[in-house]
Amino acid sequence: MFTPSDVQIGRVHSQLDTLAQIGRQPSGGVTRYTFSPDHLQVTHLTAAWMSAAGLDVLFDRWGNLVGHSPGVGPMVMSGSHLDSVPNGGHYDGVLGVIAALEAVTLILEQGLPVRKPLAVVSFIEEEGARFHGLLGSTLAVGQLNDAEIDAIRDGQGVGFRDALADSSFGYPLTDFDFRSDSDSFLELHIEQGKRLERAGIPIGIVTSIAGPTFMQVTFTGQADHAGATEYEDRHDTLLAAAEFIVALRELGTSRFAGRGHMTVGKIAARPNVTNVVAGETIFSVDYRAADVQTAAEMAEAIDELLAVTAARQRVTWHAEIGHQTPPTPARDRIRSAVETGADRAGAAHQPVVSWAAHDTMNMASVCDAGMIFVPCRDGRSHTPEEYVRPEDIATGIAVLANALLMLAQ
Numbered sequence: 001m002f003t004p005s006d007v008q009i010g011r012v013h014s015q016l017d018t019l020a021q022i023g024r025q026p027s028g029g030v031t032r033y034t035f036s037p038d039h040l041q042v043t044h045l046t047a048a049w050m051s052a053a054g055l056d057v058l059f060d061r062w063g064n065l066v067g068h069s070p071g072v073g074p075m076v077m078s079g080s081h082l083d084s085v086p087n088g089g090h091y092d093g094v095l096g097v098i099a100a101l102e103a104v105t106l107i108l109e110q111g112l113p114v115r116k117p118l119a120v121v122s123f124i125e126e127e128g129a130r131f132h133g134l135l136g137s138t139l140a141v142g143q144l145n146d147a148e149i150d151a152i153r154d155g156q157g158v159g160f161r162d163a164l165a166d167s168s169f170g171y172p173l174t175d176f177d178f179r180s181d182s183d184s185f186l187e188l189h190i191e192q193g194k195r196l197e198r199a200g201i202p203i204g205i206v207t208s209i210a211g212p213t214f215m216q217v218t219f220t221g222q223a224d225h226a227g228a229t230e231y232e233d234r235h236d237t238l239l240a241a242a243e244f245i246v247a248l249r250e251l252g253t254s255r256f257a258g259r260g261h262m263t264v265g266k267i268a269a270r271p272n273v274t275n276v277v278a279g280e281t282i283f284s285v286d287y288r289a290a291d292v293q294t295a296a297e298m299a300e301a302i303d304e305l306l307a308v309t310a311a312r313q314r315v316t317w318h319a320e321i322g323h324q325t326p327p328t329p330a331r332d333r334i335r336s337a338v339e340t341g342a343d344r345a346g347a348a349h350q351p352v353v354s355w356a357a358h359d360t361m362n363m364a365s366v367c368d369a370g371m372i373f374v375p376c377r378d379g380r381s382h383t384p385e386e387y388v389r390p391e392d393i394a395t396g397i398a399v400l401a402n403a404l405l406m407l408a409q
């Protein structure tokens with residue numbers, strides 16, 4: 001079993017630092033859109049490191065990278081992504097790929113016997129900065145049909161299939177299939193929150209990944225003269241939206257405290273004119289919960305609140321669900337491997353919910369899946385300020401290596 005001092009932290013840092021130079025921005029952050037020259041370069045480099053570590057390198061037909069140890073049968077996998085948001089940090093995704101590579105390298109270097117092949121994975125297009133979020137893993141697990149894939153375009157109108165065909169991976173794309181070849185998937189990722197840092201705990205064992213639901217709500221009232229219309233005669237949709245937003249926050253901090261988050265992030269009033277009462281207001285609601293039951297309760301509570309608010313302001317309401325991902329619980333087999341792995345590494349740990357989406361959600365549809373979180377400074381992520389302490393990286397990798405070893409033996 002591995003402890004943090006077994007991790008070759010110099011090797012890990014040299015890889016992280018090398019990748020951080022590619023797609024580097026004047027701010028110090030990185031921008032790496034899927035299939036951009038910078039994204040292809042980090043992918044090539046990582047493939048070369050996999051190869052040097054004794055792994056067989058392959059790409060599936062969507063450009064997802066897999067480096068696996070010899071052997072047959074479903075693989076024990078770990079990895080994350082190398083694409084970034086515009087001006088993103090050096091650890092989101094990248095740490096999960098490099099940590100997996102180091103963990104598997106440690107296991108191979110010690111010549112420890114494994115029954116199942118170990119694999120390091122990097123998915124394309126996790127961030128959605130070019131096409132859409134979690135695309136690589138969504139394709140890997142076969143959740144899109146041909147027509148849906150044909151329709152995927154970036155902001156410039158370039159089709160996903162064309163962008164893929166124009167990309168050089170240095171290896172042929174294969175028909176490797178995550179659906180049949182995955183035994184388990186364990187992703188190490190920065191927490192992107194402050195809970196671990198505040199608690200002074202280096203390892204978060206993810207119990208569940210909260211699935212977001214995106215709603216669009218329309219309040220319809222009546223546009224009227226802002227001077228001449230008495231308050232009691234108004235059907236003011238912007239006022240109704242304002243009341244709703246405040247009430248939603250109260251609901252979030254009382255009934256749903258600690259169980260999820262509900263947010264209005266986008267709003268448009270019509271006609272959006274200074275001296276006219278807003279006749280129509282359209283706004284978003286993003287809600288996410290750690291479990292299906294809470295998500296259902298939230299949906300009901302939001303509808304109730306919309307109805308009450310609309311009635312009070314004498315407007316009508318209509319809500320549409322644009323996108324919905326159910327919460328994904330981590331599998332017990334994976335959680336207990338991480339827990340035992342942390343105990344054996346001498347690392348303090350606590351259960352955490354992932355409030356952000358990750359590729360693990362998709363992998364959970366084809367195999368047992370789970371996540372390890374490590375703390376990041378001030379909870380900052382998707383910014384050049386992203387930072388993880390070397391000691392937390394070493395601890396995370398030791399725990400990951402222990403867990404992968406148990407899953408593979």
Ligand SMILES: [Zn+2]
Pocket residue numbers: 081092093126189
């Ligand atoms: Zn990420």
